[in-house]
Protein backbone atom coordinates (compact mmCIF):
# COMPACT_ATOMS: atom_id res chain seq x y z
CA UNK A 494 0.00 0.00 0.00
CA UNK A 495 1.33 3.45 -0.85
CA UNK A 496 -0.95 5.61 1.31
CA UNK A 497 1.98 7.31 3.09
CA UNK A 498 4.52 7.53 0.27
CA UNK A 499 6.65 10.68 0.75
CA UNK A 500 5.52 10.95 4.38
CA UNK A 501 7.90 10.74 7.33
CA UNK A 502 6.51 9.42 10.61
CA UNK A 503 8.16 9.58 14.02
CA UNK A 504 6.91 6.85 16.35
CA UNK A 505 8.02 7.08 19.99
CA UNK A 506 8.24 3.89 22.01
CA UNK A 507 8.65 2.00 18.73
CA UNK A 508 10.80 -0.81 20.12
CA UNK A 509 7.90 -2.90 21.44
CA UNK A 510 4.14 -3.29 21.81
CA UNK A 511 1.76 -0.72 20.33
CA UNK A 512 4.56 1.56 19.10
CA UNK A 513 6.30 -1.25 17.23
CA UNK A 514 3.01 -2.41 15.66
CA UNK A 515 2.24 1.18 14.61
CA UNK A 516 5.72 1.70 13.14
CA UNK A 517 5.31 -1.50 11.08
CA UNK A 518 1.79 -0.56 9.95
CA UNK A 519 2.88 2.92 8.79
CA UNK A 520 5.91 1.42 7.01
CA UNK A 521 3.70 -1.19 5.30
CA UNK A 522 1.60 1.73 4.01
CA UNK A 523 4.70 3.42 2.59
CA UNK A 524 5.88 5.83 5.31
CA UNK A 525 9.53 6.44 6.14
CA UNK A 526 9.66 5.68 9.86
CA UNK A 527 11.82 7.17 12.60
CA UNK A 528 11.63 4.52 15.35
CA UNK A 529 12.37 6.06 18.73
CA UNK A 530 12.98 4.50 22.15
CA UNK A 531 15.57 4.48 24.91
CA UNK A 532 16.97 0.99 24.15
CA UNK A 533 18.88 1.09 20.88
CA UNK A 534 18.69 -2.71 20.49
CA UNK A 535 14.87 -2.65 20.58
CA UNK A 536 14.45 0.12 17.98
CA UNK A 537 17.10 -1.60 15.84
CA UNK A 538 14.88 -4.72 15.87
CA UNK A 539 11.96 -2.64 14.62
CA UNK A 540 14.21 -1.09 11.97
CA UNK A 541 15.40 -4.52 10.78
CA UNK A 542 11.80 -5.78 10.49
CA UNK A 543 10.78 -2.70 8.47
CA UNK A 544 13.76 -3.06 6.14
CA UNK A 545 12.96 -6.77 5.68
CA UNK A 546 9.51 -5.64 4.49
CA UNK A 547 11.20 -3.36 1.97
CA UNK A 548 10.57 -0.19 3.99
CA UNK A 549 12.75 2.65 5.26
CA UNK A 550 13.52 3.19 8.94
CA UNK A 551 15.84 5.31 11.05
CA UNK A 552 16.10 3.79 14.55
CA UNK A 553 17.17 6.31 17.21
CA UNK A 554 17.97 5.88 20.90
CA UNK A 555 16.01 8.78 22.40
CA UNK A 556 14.56 9.43 25.85
CA UNK A 557 11.46 11.62 25.33
CA UNK A 558 11.77 12.98 28.87
CA UNK A 559 15.09 14.65 27.96
CA UNK A 560 14.87 17.93 26.05
CA UNK A 561 18.25 17.47 24.33
CA UNK A 562 17.19 14.01 23.08
CA UNK A 563 13.91 15.36 21.68
CA UNK A 564 15.84 18.10 19.88
CA UNK A 565 18.19 15.46 18.40
CA UNK A 566 15.19 13.33 17.35
CA UNK A 567 13.89 16.21 15.23
CA UNK A 568 17.22 17.35 13.76
CA UNK A 569 18.22 13.76 12.83
CA UNK A 570 14.78 13.11 11.25
CA UNK A 571 14.98 16.26 9.14
CA UNK A 572 18.63 15.65 8.21
CA UNK A 573 17.80 12.10 7.05
CA UNK A 574 14.37 12.57 5.46
CA UNK A 575 13.89 16.32 4.94
CA UNK A 576 10.66 16.75 6.89
CA UNK A 577 8.31 15.36 9.52
CA UNK A 578 4.67 14.75 8.61
CA UNK A 579 3.36 12.39 11.28
CA UNK A 580 4.10 12.08 14.99
CA UNK A 581 2.84 9.14 17.06
CA UNK A 582 3.34 10.04 20.74
CA UNK A 583 3.25 6.51 22.11
CA UNK A 584 6.18 6.18 24.55
CA UNK A 585 4.91 5.47 28.03
CA UNK A 586 5.62 3.85 31.36
CA UNK A 587 3.21 2.15 33.75
CA UNK A 588 2.92 2.93 37.45
CA UNK A 589 0.94 1.26 40.22
CA UNK A 590 0.04 2.69 43.60
CA UNK A 591 -2.46 4.97 45.33
CA UNK A 592 -2.08 8.45 46.74
CA UNK A 593 -0.93 6.81 49.97
CA UNK A 594 1.61 4.38 48.51
CA UNK A 595 3.12 6.27 45.55
CA UNK A 596 5.53 9.15 46.08
CA UNK A 597 6.81 12.34 44.49
CA UNK A 598 9.84 10.82 42.76
CA UNK A 599 7.55 8.28 41.05
CA UNK A 600 5.22 11.11 40.04
CA UNK A 601 8.10 13.03 38.46
CA UNK A 602 9.44 9.92 36.66
CA UNK A 603 6.10 8.92 35.15
CA UNK A 604 4.84 12.38 34.23
CA UNK A 605 8.23 13.28 32.69
CA UNK A 606 7.70 10.55 30.07
CA UNK A 607 3.92 10.15 29.73
CA UNK A 608 3.03 13.83 30.07
CA UNK A 609 5.99 16.12 29.41
CA UNK A 610 7.27 13.75 26.70
CA UNK A 611 4.10 14.33 24.67
CA UNK A 612 4.35 18.11 25.26
CA UNK A 613 8.03 18.27 24.21
CA UNK A 614 7.73 16.03 21.13
CA UNK A 615 4.64 17.90 19.91
CA UNK A 616 6.32 21.29 20.39
CA UNK A 617 9.47 20.04 18.68
CA UNK A 618 7.76 18.81 15.48
CA UNK A 619 5.22 21.67 15.27
CA UNK A 620 7.43 24.21 13.39
CA UNK A 621 8.12 21.70 10.59
CA UNK A 622 4.41 20.83 10.22
CA UNK A 623 3.36 24.49 10.43
CA UNK A 624 5.74 25.31 7.58
CA UNK A 625 4.15 22.58 5.42
CA UNK A 626 0.60 23.47 6.55
CA UNK A 627 0.00 19.74 7.05
CA UNK A 628 0.55 17.36 9.91
CA UNK A 629 -0.92 14.46 11.84
CA UNK A 630 -0.28 13.92 15.54
CA UNK A 631 -1.68 10.87 17.32
CA UNK A 632 -1.26 10.54 21.08
CA UNK A 633 -1.63 7.23 22.88
CA UNK A 634 -3.58 8.00 26.05
CA UNK A 635 -5.49 5.39 28.11
CA UNK A 636 -9.01 4.84 29.41
CA UNK A 637 -7.44 5.71 32.78
CA UNK A 638 -6.94 9.24 31.48
CA UNK A 639 -10.65 10.00 31.77
CA UNK A 640 -11.86 7.12 33.97
CA UNK A 641 -9.14 7.12 36.60
CA UNK A 642 -8.61 4.27 39.05
CA UNK A 643 -6.98 4.92 42.43
CA UNK A 644 -4.74 1.85 42.13
CA UNK A 645 -2.79 3.62 39.40
CA UNK A 646 -3.12 7.20 40.61
CA UNK A 647 0.03 8.59 38.98
CA UNK A 648 -0.43 6.73 35.69
CA UNK A 649 -4.02 7.99 35.46
CA UNK A 650 -2.89 11.57 36.17
CA UNK A 651 -0.20 11.32 33.50
CA UNK A 652 -2.73 10.09 30.93
CA UNK A 653 -5.12 12.92 31.89
CA UNK A 654 -2.27 15.21 30.82
CA UNK A 655 -2.25 13.44 27.44
CA UNK A 656 -6.03 13.80 27.02
CA UNK A 657 -5.86 17.49 27.89
CA UNK A 658 -2.84 18.20 25.67
CA UNK A 659 -4.61 16.49 22.77
CA UNK A 660 -7.45 19.00 22.90
CA UNK A 661 -5.35 22.12 23.48
CA UNK A 662 -2.77 21.12 20.83
CA UNK A 663 -5.62 20.48 18.36
CA UNK A 664 -6.98 23.97 19.09
CA UNK A 665 -3.55 25.60 18.61
CA UNK A 666 -2.40 23.66 15.55
CA UNK A 667 -5.71 23.29 13.67
CA UNK A 668 -5.36 26.63 11.83
CA UNK A 669 -2.12 25.28 10.29
CA UNK A 670 -3.75 22.16 8.84
CA UNK A 671 -2.47 19.91 11.61
CA UNK A 672 -4.81 17.44 13.32
CA UNK A 673 -4.18 16.14 16.84
CA UNK A 674 -6.11 13.16 18.17
CA UNK A 675 -5.69 10.53 20.86
CA UNK A 676 -6.40 6.85 21.14
CA UNK A 677 -7.41 5.47 24.52
CA UNK A 678 -6.59 1.75 24.39
CA UNK A 679 -8.20 -0.82 26.65
CA UNK A 680 -6.36 -4.02 27.64
CA UNK A 681 -3.69 -4.72 25.02
CA UNK A 682 -1.21 -7.62 25.10
CA UNK A 683 2.20 -5.93 25.28
CA UNK A 684 5.36 -6.15 27.40
CA UNK A 685 3.90 -3.40 29.63
CA UNK A 686 0.98 -5.61 30.61
CA UNK A 687 2.81 -8.95 30.55
CA UNK A 688 2.20 -9.61 34.27
CA UNK A 689 -1.57 -9.37 33.74
CA UNK A 690 -1.70 -11.30 30.49
CA UNK A 691 0.33 -14.17 31.93
CA UNK A 692 -1.96 -14.50 34.97
CA UNK A 693 -5.26 -16.16 33.94
CA UNK A 694 -7.17 -14.79 36.93
CA UNK A 695 -6.05 -11.19 36.43
CA UNK A 696 -6.67 -11.44 32.70
CA UNK A 697 -10.20 -12.82 33.24
CA UNK A 698 -10.98 -9.91 35.58
CA UNK A 699 -9.65 -7.37 33.05
CA UNK A 700 -11.56 -8.90 30.15
CA UNK A 701 -14.75 -9.07 32.25
CA UNK A 702 -14.61 -5.25 32.32
CA UNK A 703 -15.00 -4.99 28.53
CA UNK A 704 -18.19 -5.27 26.46
CA UNK A 705 -16.57 -7.49 23.84
CA UNK A 706 -15.23 -9.87 26.48
CA UNK A 707 -11.63 -9.87 25.27
CA UNK A 708 -8.40 -7.94 25.19
CA UNK A 709 -6.60 -7.09 21.96
CA UNK A 710 -3.31 -7.28 20.14
CA UNK A 711 -1.25 -4.12 19.40
CA UNK A 712 -2.18 -4.34 15.70
CA UNK A 713 -5.77 -3.31 16.52
CA UNK A 714 -4.50 -0.04 18.01
CA UNK A 715 -2.00 0.41 15.16
CA UNK A 716 -4.82 0.21 12.59
CA UNK A 717 -6.63 3.10 14.29
CA UNK A 718 -3.41 5.13 14.58
CA UNK A 719 -2.74 4.65 10.85
CA UNK A 720 -6.28 5.79 10.05
CA UNK A 721 -5.91 8.94 12.18
CA UNK A 722 -2.59 9.65 10.43
CA UNK A 723 -4.17 9.36 6.98
CA UNK A 724 -5.89 11.79 4.60
CA UNK A 725 -9.15 9.93 5.33
CA UNK A 726 -9.15 11.37 8.88
CA UNK A 727 -8.59 14.94 7.68
CA UNK A 728 -11.73 16.37 9.38
CA UNK A 729 -11.13 14.67 12.75
CA UNK A 730 -9.26 16.65 15.38
CA UNK A 731 -9.28 16.93 19.17
CA UNK A 732 -10.94 13.51 19.42
CA UNK A 733 -10.18 10.92 22.08
CA UNK A 734 -11.03 7.60 20.46
CA UNK A 735 -11.44 4.53 22.66
CA UNK A 736 -9.99 1.33 21.18
CA UNK A 737 -10.99 -0.61 24.24
CA UNK A 738 -13.56 -3.30 23.45
CA UNK A 739 -16.13 -1.17 25.24
CA UNK A 740 -14.12 -0.86 28.48
CA UNK A 741 -15.17 2.76 28.88
CA UNK A 742 -18.91 2.06 28.60
CA UNK A 743 -19.09 -0.71 31.20
Ligand SMILES: NC(=O)c1ccc[n+]([C@@H]2O[C@H](COP(=O)([O-])OP(=O)(O)OC[C@H]3O[C@@H](n4cnc5c(N)ncnc54)[C@H](OP(=O)(O)O)[C@@H]3O)[C@@H](O)[C@H]2O)c1
Pocket residue numbers: 505506507508509510511512529530531532533535555556557558583584585586587606610633634635636677678679680681682683684685686
Ligand atom coordinates in the same frame (compact mmCIF):
# COMPACT_ATOMS: atom_id res chain seq x y z
N1 LIG B 1 -0.90 -2.22 26.87
C1 LIG B 1 -2.01 -1.66 27.31
O1 LIG B 1 -2.94 -2.34 27.78
C2 LIG B 1 -2.18 -0.16 27.24
C3 LIG B 1 -3.44 0.38 27.60
C4 LIG B 1 -3.60 1.77 27.55
C5 LIG B 1 -2.56 2.58 27.13
N2 LIG B 1 -1.35 2.03 26.80
C6 LIG B 1 -0.29 2.95 26.37
O2 LIG B 1 0.25 2.51 25.15
C7 LIG B 1 1.58 3.03 25.00
C8 LIG B 1 2.49 1.90 24.54
O3 LIG B 1 2.61 0.95 25.59
P1 LIG B 1 2.70 -0.62 25.34
O4 LIG B 1 1.53 -1.24 26.01
O5 LIG B 1 2.96 -0.91 23.93
O6 LIG B 1 3.96 -1.00 26.27
P2 LIG B 1 5.51 -1.23 25.95
O7 LIG B 1 5.67 -2.40 25.07
O8 LIG B 1 6.17 -1.24 27.29
O9 LIG B 1 5.91 0.07 25.13
C9 LIG B 1 6.32 1.28 25.71
C10 LIG B 1 7.50 1.76 24.91
O10 LIG B 1 7.84 3.06 25.34
C11 LIG B 1 9.25 3.17 25.38
N3 LIG B 1 9.59 4.21 26.35
C12 LIG B 1 9.31 4.24 27.67
N4 LIG B 1 9.79 5.35 28.22
C13 LIG B 1 10.39 6.05 27.22
C14 LIG B 1 11.08 7.28 27.18
N5 LIG B 1 11.26 8.05 28.27
N6 LIG B 1 11.57 7.70 25.99
C15 LIG B 1 11.41 6.95 24.87
N7 LIG B 1 10.76 5.77 24.86
C16 LIG B 1 10.26 5.33 26.03
C17 LIG B 1 9.74 1.78 25.78
O11 LIG B 1 11.04 1.49 25.25
P3 LIG B 1 12.38 1.82 26.08
O12 LIG B 1 12.20 1.22 27.44
O13 LIG B 1 13.46 1.17 25.27
O14 LIG B 1 12.50 3.30 26.09
C18 LIG B 1 8.73 0.88 25.10
O15 LIG B 1 9.17 0.43 23.84
C19 LIG B 1 1.95 3.62 26.36
O16 LIG B 1 1.82 5.02 26.31
C20 LIG B 1 0.92 3.02 27.30
O17 LIG B 1 0.70 3.84 28.43
C21 LIG B 1 -1.14 0.68 26.85
